[in-house]
Amino acid sequence: xNASPVNGAAPSTAEDLSYQLSASPGNSRSVxxxxxxxxxxxxxxxxxxxxxxxxxxxxxxxxxxxxxxGRSKYFDVKLPxxxxxxxxxxxxxxxxxxxxxxQAEAKLGRQNESSxxxxxxxxxxxxxxxxxxxxx
Numbered sequence: 001x002n003a004s005p006v007n008g009a010a011p012s013t014a015e016d017l018s019y020q021l022s023a024s025p026g027n028s029r030s031v032x033x034x035x036x037x038x039x040x041x042x043x044x045x046x047x048x049x050x051x052x053x054x055x056x057x058x059x060x061x062x063x064x065x066x067x068x069x070g071r072s073k074y075f076d077v078k079l080p081x082x083x084x085x086x087x088x089x090x091x092x093x094x095x096x097x098x099x100x101x102x103q104a105e106a107k108l109g110r111q112n113e114s115s116x117x118x119x120x121x122x123x124x125x126x127x128x129x130x131x132x133x134x135x136x
Contacts, residue, residue: 017041017070019093019129023077030078031134033091041070045095047128048104050120051077052090062120063111064104068093077134089134094125 020036047068053061077091096104110118
């Protein structure tokens with residue numbers, strides 16, 4: 001059973017890269033995501049899958065998880081053991097410019113080290129996919 005997309009595909013021109021995401025349950029701490037790519041990557045952008053955690057009080061954290069290659073792929077999104085599954089999580093792909101990409105790389109590196117400043121406090125870049133709720 002696939003989870004329903006949260007909203008429609010992000011606006012883009014026919015030739016620009018976009019992804020259609022869908023998600024299905026894996027186990028209690030992982031979700032299987034399908035990312036179907038169409039179009040061509042823009043040379044000045046790097047594409048990132050972001051995990052958005054909504055705490056239900058107007059506060060959302062945006063965790064960069066990995067770069068996307070411009071090809072269709074399947075992958076597992078795993079939650080850290082200390083993460084609370086009570087909160088809603090959404091996955092979405094964003095196109096980031098070089099400055100934003102550098103920031104995302106630094107935040108991703110900190111996710112494995114200290115978990116300090118390892119997320120964005122608001123969405124950055126340009127959405128290039130639908131947002132899909134991750135069924136944990």
